[in-house]
Amino acid sequence: MKMPKLLPELLPKLLGAVAAAALLGGCEARIGNDAPPVDANASAAGRAEEGRLTVEAPGFNLSIDIPEVVDARARIDEESGVVYPGSRFGGIHIQGRGERDGGAGDGEVEMRLTHADPPERVAAWYRDPARSADLRVATEERRGEAYVISGVVLSDNDRFTATIAPRAGGGSETRLVLGDSGR
Secondary structure (H helix, E strand, O other): OOOOOOHHHHHHHHHHHHHHHHHHOOEEEEEHHHOOOOOOOOOOOOOOOOOEEEEEEOOEEEEEEOOHHHHHHOEOOHHHOOOOOOOEEEEEEEEEOOOOOOOOOOEEEEEEEEEOOOHHHHHHHHHOHHHHHOEEEEEEEEEOOEEEEEEEEOOOOEEEEEEEEEOOOOOEEEEEEEEOOOO
16 A cells, blocks of 8 residues: 555654554554455545554554543644644544555545634645745645645655634644545
């Protein structure tokens, strides 16, 4: 299964939180025949649940509750160029797919991130020409109160979609989907 190239950069930063979550929180895993089938066109978009790490792939399902104490301390390093500075991790879903015509599988990752800043400021950061070394924005649109910005992460040619919306109580939430560009 081929995952977005940016995932190995971001995942180690969450590993401590995930390991603690597995030890302290609830964990449910299904492997082999116990795992429900995965649609060949399954997407990670909209699947990251607050306070959970989930993985779905052919023959494998995993769901881990992330305790609030771990979640509150989990910060994402913005060195990737695609994660808004000061983001807090809220949840992650990794969606693997079965083999395609070429024999290789692929997948997507959705990260649920929260920010103290309003959606307008987060969206402006993605559009900022200073991001041009990291990102190429291809499309931008408004869906109600949300901004939807998509394009390519230049370091690895993976595609991204950031859906940035207001969060109850202030600030904003971004659902960042990273996917292999070969899809």
